[in-house]
């Protein structure tokens with residue numbers, strides 16, 4: 125019999141669903157809240173906001189993170205901003221328009237009802253953060269300032285210079301700290317969740333490793349929430365923080381949580397190109413730069429060849445010989461097309477030989493026009509720290525005049541190229557953000573969320589904070605309302621014994637392989653396979669080859685890995701080995717999903733399915749569903765379960781950013 129997924133979407137027209145849900149929602153009696161414990165794993169924007177809110181509401185929260193402080197979660201890397209439909213500058217924005225742009229941006233593969241809710245609560249997030257004192261950029265008159273991000277024709281992105289994630293996290297952290305002080309949140313830093321404990325079919329606790337002592341510890345609670353981020357580091361090189369991993373999510377998947385849409389991986393168009401083979405990290409140049417920077421390559425192949433050979437510089441190429449290819453191909457959105465579209469267009473130009481650096485894998489991002497129009501001061505106010513960061517890494521300052529042609533000043537352009545950045549796929553959740561394991565919830569980047577096949581810029585922070593501040597704290601109560609009568613499960617139950625024993629055995633297994641290869645050398649090789657066969661352009665044949673190579677490399681990992689040190693105390697290599705074990709599971713899952721989806725949509729581009737103009741060609745007749753995967757054991761193909769998508773408010777059509 126076909127497996128059925130209940131997404132628990134309330135009945136009624138789309139704009140009313142969330143109101144309807146809240147109106148009839150079951151809430152935990154205030155007295156009982158004091159008896160209920162919730163584990164929140166993660167202190168990024170999603171985790172910190174959820175832990176703070178649940179603490180504020182009266183639940184007892186256990187909050188864990190792998191860093192030495194919640195303030196060091198990956199979320200602080202977010203530079204560009206956070207979307208909300210405030211319509212402050214009266215440019216025609218609305219909740220509906222944000223909803224529409226997000227669904228269209230996701231190439232009509234998101235769950236419609238969830239996206240409407242996201243757009244609706246977006247405005248509350250800004251109010252909440254302003255109340256916390258987040259220093260958003262302001263206009264001269266005091267009004268919060270906005271800029272534009274890809275896939276939108278209005279300005280709805282709120283920002284704090286190029287440090288929006290950090291400032292938002294400081295806001296969430298102060299709320300969290302207040303709850304720690306009030307003893308409603310107990311914080312465990314430098315702890316890593318290794319497994320979820322299931323008792324009678326429900327998530328009742330976790331096994332976590334104290335990363336400093338190496339000891340395994342047990343935590344029991346009435347519900348478990350994971351907010352552990354995305355799986356971008358499966359590709360080794362990405363814009364993600366080095367510590368980002370998918371161990372918690374993959375372990376939940378192994379225990380029965382379905383994993384949704386893993387092939388929807390976002391490749392960001394504006395990253396500093398790869399240089400050499402010693403890198404372990406790529407740097408993002410924020411999408412906000414596309415507000416004022418223009419992307420181009422030379423029109424003439426001989427100019428491109430000269431740039432690649434280093435005999436010519438970009439600023440020597442006159443205006444008429446420049447191809448502003450995004451403005452040419454997509455006149456309506458220009459440089460602000462969504463990321464998947466911009467990334468593919470850069471790849472197309474470079475594949476044709478028009479790349480502008482020595483590897484031929486770079487395009488220019490040029491501020492000459494905007495600096496000439498607005499002055500360097502204004503541009504520095506907007507992007508100063510990004511210009512400085514670029515200079516620190518490349519030794520080129522994009523505000524330096526390099527040439528003057530016909531009285532027009534030309535500034536040194538940045539060089540950029542697409543890189544792995546964000547993962548739209550994640551643990552499947554229903555409308556209440558509950559996974560297929562009762563009592564286990566997933567929020568933020570680690571769930572499959574609201575972005576469909578492609579996330580629009582500045583929407584990840586919106587979703588993480590929507591989940592954490594405004595959705596989960598309500599929906600989890602529906603589950604907890606029943607749990608109030610059940611006593612908390614003691615940690616000496618056999619389910620905890622068994623889970624801990626298995627984690628411990630895994631640590632021993634990895635330490636005892638005693639082979640010759642370091643974790644990083646194998647991870648780097650996995651990353652090459654992923655980029656080559658499961659990256660920006662995928663084919664059925666390439667995906668099959670990728671899967672074969674991954675299996676072979678996983679065997680190498682299982683037989684020839686070398687992890688120095690012991691289980692006791694701090695052992696970073698051992699922790700990385702656990703992460704790599706799970707990146708293997710994840711990489712294969714991405715490939716399986718990509719292979720099963722015989723269409724192109726958003727970040728998933730199958731070269732066999734494209735239009736004559738090289739745009740993604742969807743197949744709504746056969747693939748209008750969320751692809752959910754059930755784990756079937758190591759080495760076995762997982763099982764695909766489909767959640768059909770239902771659209772009632774938005775007409776499903778081909779994406780158009782041209783006019």
Ligand SMILES: Cc1cc2nc3c(=O)[nH]c(=O)nc-3n(C[C@H](O)[C@H](O)[C@H](O)COP(=O)(O)OP(=O)(O)OC[C@H]3O[C@@H](n4cnc5c(N)ncnc54)[C@H](O)[C@@H]3O)c2cc1C
Nearest residue numbers: 166167168169170190199202204205317353568569584585
């Ligand atoms: C360079 C860069 C710039 C970006 N800029 C923007 C932007 O401008 N706007 C935007 O909207 N989005 C942006 N994004 C995306 C956005 O930053 C992320 O999607 C978002 O911050 C994810 O938040 P999160 O809370 O879900 O996860 P994270 O911030 O990744 O936090 C994960 C948390 O889980 C913890 N954790 C992980 N595994 C475990 C485990 N096993 N046990 C215990 N704890 C664990 C970590 O310690 C951490 O606290 C950017 C991303 C990057 C890489």
